[in-house]
Amino acid sequence: MKLQSSQNAREQSYDASDFCSTKEAATMLGVSHRTVQLWVENGVLQAWKTAGGHRRIALASVNRLVDQRSHAIQAPAAGQAEHAGRKVLLVDDDSTMLRLYELEMAGWDLPLEVTKASNGFEALIRIGETRPDLLISDLSMPGMDGFRMIRTLRTDQSYANMAIIVISGLDRATIKSMGLPEDIPVFSKPVPFAELHRAVNQVLRPAA
Numbered sequence: 001m002k003l004q005s006s007q008n009a010r011e012q013s014y015d016a017s018d019f020c021s022t023k024e025a026a027t028m029l030g031v032s033h034r035t036v037q038l039w040v041e042n043g044v045l046q047a048w049k050t051a052g053g054h055r056r057i058a059l060a061s062v063n064r065l066v067d068q069r070s071h072a073i074q075a076p077a078a079g080q081a082e083h084a085g086r087k088v089l090l091v092d093d094d095s096t097m098l099r100l101y102e103l104e105m106a107g108w109d110l111p112l113e114v115t116k117a118s119n120g121f122e123a124l125i126r127i128g129e130t131r132p133d134l135l136i137s138d139l140s141m142p143g144m145d146g147f148r149m150i151r152t153l154r155t156d157q158s159y160a161n162m163a164i165i166v167i168s169g170l171d172r173a174t175i176k177s178m179g180l181p182e183d184i185p186v187f188s189k190p191v192p193f194a195e196l197h198r199a200v201n202q203v204l205r206p207a208a
Contacts, residue, residue, distance in 0.1 A: 019047075019056040028062055031121055031143035086204045087113045087130055091123045091137035091146065092167075097191075101136070104193050110204060120149030127159065134203050136196075139168040139175065147178050154181065163203045167191055 020028070025045065026036045036057070039045045045065070046058040090101050098116045105112055115130050117123035121144040123137065135153075139146035146166065153159040168175060169189040180186070185199055 018059055020059055020062065022055045022057060025057040025062050029065060029121065030148065031119075035119070035121075035143035086111060086134075087115065087132040088134045088136060088200070089115045089117060089123060089126055089130065089132040091117045091120070091135065091141070091149070093118050093138065093141040097138075100191070104191075105200075108197055108200070110200065112204075120144030120146060120152075123149055124152060127153070127162075132162070134163045134165065134200065136165045136167065136200075139166060139170055139178075139180070147180060150180065150184070165196070165199055165203070167196070 022033055022036050022040075026033045029036065036045065037055075040047045040055060040057065044061075046061040047055050049055055088105070090098055092098050092101075095118070098118075102114055102116075105114060113130075115126050115132065117126045119141045120137075123135070124144075126132075127135070137146045137149065146168070150164060150166075153162055153164075164184045166175075166180065166184055166186045167189060168186060170178075172186070175186060187196060187199075
């Protein structure tokens with residue numbers, strides 16, 4: 001009886017303008033419905049369920065994530081850019097693959113500072129935080145995929161010229177049909193590390 005009273009009190013104080021549906025939150029954040037569900041389960045987004053079992057996401061927590069990405073992707077101060085090292089951001093939803101990249105790159109003759117992200121949304125935040133010299137990314141990822149992430153970067157003057165290398169299991173025809181810019185080199189999975197090493201060298205050596 002006490003639990004029911006608590007639920008009734010919550011619903012009586014519920015203000016629809018303070019909450020949104022899972023679908024609405026996904027649209028605002030530019031991620032998939034499933035990603036929003038995972039963020040709710042992990043506590044990244046605050047939410048509760050109605051008596052009918054429908055999730056209601058707190059708009060304040062959605063707006064906080066939107067603001068976080070907006071602030072992170074802004075260009076760093078001039079002094080910060082001058083001291084940037086040879087930084088590489090690896091983006092892949094497969095944690096095993098990210099670890100494989102790290103182990104392989106550790107044996108290269110390049111002093112690399114590696115940062116990782118598991119999807120395009122997280123990658124945009126990491127890019128704003130670290131201003132990498134090179135982005136190495138998969139394309140097929142949950143939430144914000146690589147195509148949308150790259151389109152976002154290319155429309156921002158601060159990041160339009162960022163060096164990007166794509167490694168994907170998609171066939172070339174599909175990648176082309178999805179509108180990936182033709183100037184971005186693409187390697188097929190399984191990763192040809194010898195070729196990737198040469199490509200990374202070409203991108204980063206001039207800045208050494």
